[in-house]
Amino acid sequence: MGLKLQPLLILTMLALLGASTFAYELQTSGAGGAPLRWSSKTVELAVSDSIFDSPNIRGSEHAYEAIARAAASWNTASGIQIVLSRSKALSVSPPGRKGDGLSLITIAQTPENLLLFSGFNSSRPAVTRLFFDGKGRILEADIVLNPYFSTSTDGSPGSFDLESTVVHELGHALGLGHSEVLGASMRNSVARNGLYSLPFTSARTLSSDDIAGVRALYGPADSEGHCCGSVAGTVERDGTGESEVFLWLEEKETGAVAAMTRVAASGGFRIDGLASGTYDVFTRDEGAGAASVGEVEIRKDVTSEVRYKSRAGTGRSLLSAVGFNGQLSTIAVPVNAGRSYKIYLSATAELEHFEFGASAPGIAVDRSATEFPDYGSEVSVAAFVVDVDDSVPEGEYTLRLYRNGEMVDCIVGSVSVEKAPNPWSHREL
Ligand SMILES: [Zn+2]
Numbered sequence: 001m002g003l004k005l006q007p008l009l010i011l012t013m014l015a016l017l018g019a020s021t022f023a024y025e026l027q028t029s030g031a032g033g034a035p036l037r038w039s040s041k042t043v044e045l046a047v048s049d050s051i052f053d054s055p056n057i058r059g060s061e062h063a064y065e066a067i068a069r070a071a072a073s074w075n076t077a078s079g080i081q082i083v084l085s086r087s088k089a090l091s092v093s094p095p096g097r098k099g100d101g102l103s104l105i106t107i108a109q110t111p112e113n114l115l116l117f118s119g120f121n122s123s124r125p126a127v128t129r130l131f132f133d134g135k136g137r138i139l140e141a142d143i144v145l146n147p148y149f150s151t152s153t154d155g156s157p158g159s160f161d162l163e164s165t166v167v168h169e170l171g172h173a174l175g176l177g178h179s180e181v182l183g184a185s186m187r188n189s190v191a192r193n194g195l196y197s198l199p200f201t202s203a204r205t206l207s208s209d210d211i212a213g214v215r216a217l218y219g220p221a222d223s224e225g226h227c228c229g230s231v232a233g234t235v236e237r238d239g240t241g242e243s244e245v246f247l248w249l250e251e252k253e254t255g256a257v258a259a260m261t262r263v264a265a266s267g268g269f270r271i272d273g274l275a276s277g278t279y280d281v282f283t284r285d286e287g288a289g290a291a292s293v294g295e296v297e298i299r300k301d302v303t304s305e306v307r308y309k310s311r312a313g314t315g316r317s318l319l320s321a322v323g324f325n326g327q328l329s330t331i332a333v334p335v336n337a338g339r340s341y342k343i344y345l346s347a348t349a350e351l352e353h354f355e356f357g358a359s360a361p362g363i364a365v366d367r368s369a370t371e372f373p374d375y376g377s378e379v380s381v382a383a384f385v386v387d388v389d390d391s392v393p394e395g396e397y398t399l400r401l402y403r404n405g406e407m408v409d410c411i412v413g414s415v416s417v418e419k420a421p422n423p424w425s426h427r428e429l
Pocket of ligand 1: 168172178187188
């Protein structure tokens with residue numbers, strides 16, 4: 001879409017199991033264009049009456065509260081205020097240079113809404129249509145929940161969680177793209193309730209990566225005194241440079257994933273919206289595995305300029321999925337502090353030759369209890385018990401693969417420590 005300087009329309013979507021995309025990423029008005037954002041700090045969004053009448057939302061009497069909580073998550077995290085109202089309107093604005101001026105969230109089965117779920121989008125639980133001008137100013141954001149799918153507020157198995165879905169779509173409505181961090185609300189994958197035999201409510205809670213993204217656009221909430229600083233620089237790539245490279249930060253003290261971004265083909269990167277503190281910095285080359293490349297100190301209102309060398313050649317990209325309760329997926333495993341869980345990893349190499357670990361000092365792998373269950377000849381699977389100490393803060397943590405004591409690959413944000421109970425505990429600590 002090279003139509004810069006013209007009002008444009010783009011679609012952003014929530015996929016079931018999407019291809020990998022970029023990490024906290026901002027949508028732009030075309031290649032090299034300005035990031036999309038609202039110019040006002042207040043965004044008015046109308047909730048269509050169809051949300052309350054829909055037979056496809058189980059527990060629809062709680063739908064407004066779920067949508068209000070989703071809006072509050074973004075409002076609390078940043079300087080933006082999403083203000084809700086109700087509307088009898090049913091349809092999103094049709095594609096074009098301009099919408100009707102009303103930003104709407106709807107599930108009505110109108111022809112205009114249903115068109116959004118034809119073909120490629122048919123498997124998506126929701127779609128957001130943005131209208132913006134040539135300067136990247138968002139003028140209208142319309143969200144349609146897929147009227148063909150079951151959505152719920154009560155965790156009904158097989159349905160999509162309404163609040164999680166709306167959190168994700170509101171992120172698009174504010175200008176965010178998809179995240180590469182597994183536990184992020186803006187991740188381009190969402191599970192139905194029932195994956196891992198759990199209700200899927202993880203995405204209700206914004207990850208640090210989501211929060212950095214929205215703060216990059218709208219700044220922090222007034223109360224956040226320690227925010228925000230930035231890191232920018234280059235990654236010098238070792239090897240052919242054909243594959244994608246991602247760079248991310250983990251809090252030095254806790255190991256929690258703070259934010260992640262895709263490194264440009266030129267080697268340049270930038271992450272804004274970071275809280276002050278010390279971070280370990282990592283890169284993952286899709287063709288060469290993951291490595292620690294250094295650390296950085298983030299200070300409020302300062303951009304730390306850094307230069308890293310990516311250490312390709314330490315391995316190949318080996319890990320393909322994480323899992324729980326016997327199911328493999330690209331969805332983060334939700335766990336609770338103070339408990340221990342059996343977690344799975346799958347890879348394209350024989351996992352018997354590797355060791356496993358986590359980014360958090362408080363998450364320990366019990367090496368004595370690793371099993372290698374048979375999932376067929378295409379994939380190697382390891383199942384091991386992790387002890388999550390009571391002291392581990394809520395957040396996203398990275399499962400790592402080691403060989404001879406050196407990290408060779410990892411899945412960023414593959415374990416999500418959260419409050420929502422995961423009762424499938426291996427043992428109490
Ligand atoms: Zn999406």
